[in-house]
Amino acid sequence: MLTIAAARPGPYSFDLSTTALLVIDMQRDFLEPGGFGESLGNDVGQLRRTIGPLVALMADARAVGLSILHTREGHLPDLSDCPPAKLSRGAPSKRIGDPGPKGRILVRGEYGHDIIDELTPLPDEPVIDKPGKGAFHATNLDVLLTERGIRSLLVTGVTTEVCVHTTVREANDRGYECLVLADCVGSYFPEFHRVGLDMIAAQGGIFGWVADSAQVRAALP
Numbered sequence: 001m002l003t004i005a006a007a008r009p010g011p012y013s014f015d016l017s018t019t020a021l022l023v024i025d026m027q028r029d030f031l032e033p034g035g036f037g038e039s040l041g042n043d044v045g046q047l048r049r050t051i052g053p054l055v056a057l058m059a060d061a062r063a064v065g066l067s068i069l070h071t072r073e074g075h076l077p078d079l080s081d082c083p084p085a086k087l088s089r090g091a092p093s094k095r096i097g098d099p100g101p102k103g104r105i106l107v108r109g110e111y112g113h114d115i116i117d118e119l120t121p122l123p124d125e126p127v128i129d130k131p132g133k134g135a136f137h138a139t140n141l142d143v144l145l146t147e148r149g150i151r152s153l154l155v156t157g158v159t160t161e162v163c164v165h166t167t168v169r170e171a172n173d174r175g176y177e178c179l180v181l182a183d184c185v186g187s188y189f190p191e192f193h194r195v196g197l198d199m200i201a202a203q204g205g206i207f208g209w210v211a212d213s214a215q216v217r218a219a220l221p
């Protein structure tokens with residue numbers, strides 16, 4: 001059993017064999033200059049600060065054989081898996097499926113939809129394509145985790161208050177324990193990031209624990 005003593009709201013203990021590193025939506029369209037996210041006026045620097053810590057954490061996780069699973073938010077080219085309520089959101093000229101700077105926005109197979117080069121998954125690491133904000137909704141993530149005997153998630157990726165939060169909430173209701181790594185999650189809105197993390201750890205860890213990746217890396221064998 002490994003323990004992160006300085007986690008919020010208290011120590012987080014986990015077993016490597018029942019823990020996975022979940023890397024949420026580290027996609028070009030959310031993170032890269034010139035991508036969809038930036039075209040909406042967002043400061044991608046707020047998300048890009050997660051890349052360095054994630055590169056280091058993934059290397060250490062691979063070295064000790066920790067399971068890594070990646071997700072991507074996006075839809076089928078015919079958008080048949082995108083509910084009208086999601087499709088109709090956002091600026092009229094920049095909706096899901098519209099042409100964007102790096103291909104059709106949030107459409108599977110497009111350049112912008114794929115994971116950034118720095119964090120390219122290894123061939124044996126599952127990549128879960130998800131149509132929702134939460135990684136459990138309409139995906140086989142629960143099955144993949146159950147097959148691997150995973151009960152504990154180290155949660156990373158973007159954005160803190162949207163896909164990370166939704167996924168952590170879904171994971172809680174399915175019985176998983178979540179440690180959210182503060183330096184490996186990011187939001188376009190610093191205030192939402194800060195409060196999003198506070199919301200995880202509040203009320204005795206209502207949705208889980210919060211720590212930095214350096215603390216996890218120091219605890220790994």
Ligand code: TIU
Binds near residue numbers: 024073162163164
């Ligand atoms: N992955 C994810 O968080 N998708 C979003 O749409 N995030 C926003 O912050 N918009």
